[in-house]
Structure formats: structure tokens, C-alpha cells
Amino acid sequence: MGEGNRRKQAILSACPNCIYCGGNTLATTVEHMPPRMMFAGKQRPPGLEFAACKGCNHGISHADLVASLMSRFTFGHATPQDELDMKKLVSAVHNNVPGIHEELNQISAAKAEAALALVPREFDPGGALNIGPFVNRYLQAFSLKLGSALHYEFSKHILPPDGAVSARWFSNHDAFTGAFPHWALEYLQPPKTLRQGKVVLSEQFEYSWRQAEDAPRLMLFASFRKAFCVLAFTSLIKEDMPPVTEEMNVVSPIELGELLRN
Numbered sequence: 551m552g553e554g555n556r557r558k559q560a561i562l563s564a565c566p567n568c569i570y571c572g573g574n575t576l577a578t579t580v581e582h583m584p585p586r587m588m589f590a591g592k593q594r595p596p597g598l599e600f601a602a603c604k605g606c607n608h609g610i611s612h613a614d615l616v617a618s619l620m621s622r623f624t625f626g627h628a629t630p631q632d633e634l635d636m637k638k639l640v641s642a643v644h645n646n647v648p649g650i651h652e653e654l655n656q657i658s659a660a661k662a663e664a665a666l667a668l669v670p671r672e673f674d675p676g677g678a679l680n681i682g683p684f685v686n687r688y689l690q691a692f693s694l695k696l697g698s699a700l701h702y703e704f705s706k707h708i709l710p711p712d713g714a715v716s717a718r719w720f721s722n723h724d725a726f727t728g729a730f731p732h733w734a735l736e737y738l739q740p741p742k743t744l745r746q747g748k749v750v751l752s753e754q755f756e757y758s759w760r761q762a763e764d765a766p767r768l769m770l771f772a773s774f775r776k777a778f779c780v781l782a783f784t785s786l787i788k789e790d791m792p793p794v795t796e797e798m799n800v801v802s803p804i805e806l807g808e809l810l811r812n
Contacts, residue, residue, distance in 0.1 A: 571603065571806065610691050697770050716798040719779065743756050
């Protein structure tokens with residue numbers, strides 16, 4: 551048995567049921583969350599691997615694809631590997647996710663200029679995101695799933711059927727316009743990332759959390775390069791979820807499982 555198979559069996563032995571859809575479905579696969587394609591050259595150290603049923607693992611593969619593409623719209627100099635990854639992702643999204651390619655090309659010159667005027671000069675303006683309904687739909691699904699995964703990572707417990715997750719993703723443009731709640735960062739634990747030996751992926755991905763002092767709730771956060779980030783909340787009881795905005799819809803694990811399969 552190879553190292554990959556041994557690792558898979560160890561994860562499934564430690565958590566026999568799917569972490570996403572309430573804990574009542576047998577897990578038959580191991581999912582990497584975030585997926586390998588989000589990292590340069592698909593080079594991803596071990597960690598953040600979760601037991602999942604086949605439906606939850608593969609049900610929103612297109613959302614993973616869109617999130618991977620959008621994580622490349624960042625600031626700074628692109629390496630040859632970045633350019634190669636971008637070319638492959640653009641082609642994959644164009645072929646597999648109808649509407650995204652057209653939506654990303656619809657931004658007008660005037661809209662782009664107005665958006666970039668808010669970006670500080672020290673940033674390369676080549677990475678501003680254009681947001682539309684198709685992008686938002688897929689990244690919202692990705693964010694809810696990521697929130698559930700990080701809940702398990704930090705609590706070591708599956709979010710129960712009566713629990714809930716809420717999430718919203720924010721673009722790099724949101725960070726400069728005040729749409730992102732910067733106050734949330736003050737309450738988070740020091741960020742973590744994936745690492746193996748000298749390989750440290752903090753420039754590509756970081757994540758953190760904070761547990762509420764008065765209730766079994768978590769605040770969760772993840773950032774992908776300087777492209778976008780995700781803010782999520784989980785609660786063991788859906789009715790106890792703190793007030794959230796309309797953009798942060800609250801779903802139960804059962805509802806999340808249905809979303810991932812559709």
C-alpha cells in the first residue's frame with residue numbers, strides 16, 4: 551500500500567462519515583480543501599484533508615475550478631508557473647463552466663478604471679476582480695463548503711444536522727472599498743498555512759479561526775493570495791447563529807449536502 555492510500559485509510563478510520571452533510575453519510579473519499587489546483591503547479595503539502603462522501607466531494611468541482619481561477623487574479627508579478635496555471639484554468643473554465651468566461655469579459659473600460667482608482671499605488675493594478683452573478687454563485691458554494699471543512703479542522707467534530715454554516719467571500723476590491731469587515735481580523739488566532747519542510751504556502755493561502763466565549767460557535771477565515779478571502783461562521787444549533795447579512799446565507803449541513811449535489 552502506497553503512502554497516499556495509507557493516509558487515506560487513516561483519515562477515513564479517524565472519521566468514517568462525511569464531514570459536510572451532517573455526519574450521517576458514510577465517507578468513501580478523502581477531499582483536499584482547498585483543492586490542489588488552487589496552488590502553483592498543484593504542489594500542495596499534506597494537511598486539510600477531510601473524509602467526504604462521493605457526492606459532497608465531487609458535487610461542486612466546478613466551484614473549485616472557478617475559485618482556483620479567481621485566486622489567480624492577484625497583485626504582484628506573475629511567475630512562469632503562475633502564467634501556465636492561469637492559461638490552463640482559463641481554458642478549463644471556458645470549457646466546463648458556461649457563462650463565467652463571458653461574464654469576466656463584460657467589464658467595461660470605465661468600470662475597470664473606476665475600480666482600479668481605489669487600489670493603492672503600491673499594488674500592481676493587474677489583479678482587480680470583476681464580480682458578476684455566475685462568479686458569485688460558484689464562490690458562494692465554495693465558501694460554504696470551506697467553512698464546514700475549517701469547522702471540522704479546528705473543532706475535530708462534524709457539524710451536526712441541527713447546526714449551520716454561513717459564509718461570504720470578499721474580493722481584493724472589497725478590501726479597498728470598505729465592504730470587508732476588517733474588525734473581524736482583530737479577533738482571529740494567528741494564521742496557519744500548509745507547509746512541508748522548507749515549503750511554506752503562506753503567500754498562496756492562510757487560514758485562521760476564533761471560538762465564541764459564550765456559545766459553541768466558530769468564526770473562520772481564509773485568504774487566497776491577494777485575490778479573495780472567505781469569512782464564515784458555524785454554530786452547533788442553527789437558531790443560535792449570530793445575525794448575518796443577506797450575503798451570508800445560513801444553511802444547515804443537510805441543506806449544504808443538497809447544494810453540493812446539485
